[in-house]
Amino acid sequence: MNVVRWVARAWAICTLIFAAGVTFAQTPAALLAHYKTQAQGQAAGDAARGQAFFTSTHGNEWKCASCHGAVPTGKGEHAMTHKVIEPMAPAFNSQRFSDLAKSEKWFRRNCKDVLARECSAAEKADVLAWLLSLK
């Protein structure tokens, strides 16, 4: 019976850890902390570097700013369809960076369009640090 109890306890602990991981506070600050941790000691979360990254091209035609605007406190416009894109800076749009899965999806896609690769955790932290500094 000890084995059963042990398995049950391990299961409960796993469930708790999983639940904590899923429900961790999904705020822009928490996402920034998450990306900094993921960067594993690499320099990460530098707002100035984030701005430079956001407003530069990286080998492809587009930069982040092509659709989001050079200072994304206001609305941007999709470079192809010209659909309005709501502000990216969390202070101007509370929906932004409030859902890790959503942020990951958009980073994955948009980084591929801009850099032809996925962004590193350090790059995401830099950009988010800059966006958070816009008030």
Next chain:
Amino acid sequence: MNSPLLSWRPLGAVLVLLLCAGATWAQPAGLKGAPAIFTAECTSCHIGYAPALTGEASWRAIMAGLDKHFGVDASIDDRARQTITAWLLAHASKDSRYAKPSADFRISTSAWFVRQHDEVGSKVWKRASIKSAANCGACHSGAARGDFDEDRVKIPQ
């Protein structure tokens, strides 16, 4: 018989004919019943294109190539892709006029679209207020609701 009202009769007949013609040509473009995941995934970069704007072949090709979606990575997870694809296919146009895919599977290059817009000059498309054939809302203010009624078209300067 000299009543001025009677002279309007032929005009009334023409109006009725025009209305009938309009009803025949009106796009079956509704977005009614779209699953929430369609709105979440397919209306961020462009308006929600109603499934009846093209046929099954186009939708299958589009949904199979989302990682290279007309030059943009629009990949989504498998579950979302399956749900959206099922809804698009269920409501895709079965009318051969709309269902025939264009070479690049764009709605804006399909025969019916080109024919319906043949009076719009190339310079008009390039106006800063329009810019792209994907920008339906520039002229069709109800486009996001699936309303493409020709009577409500207003081409901006």
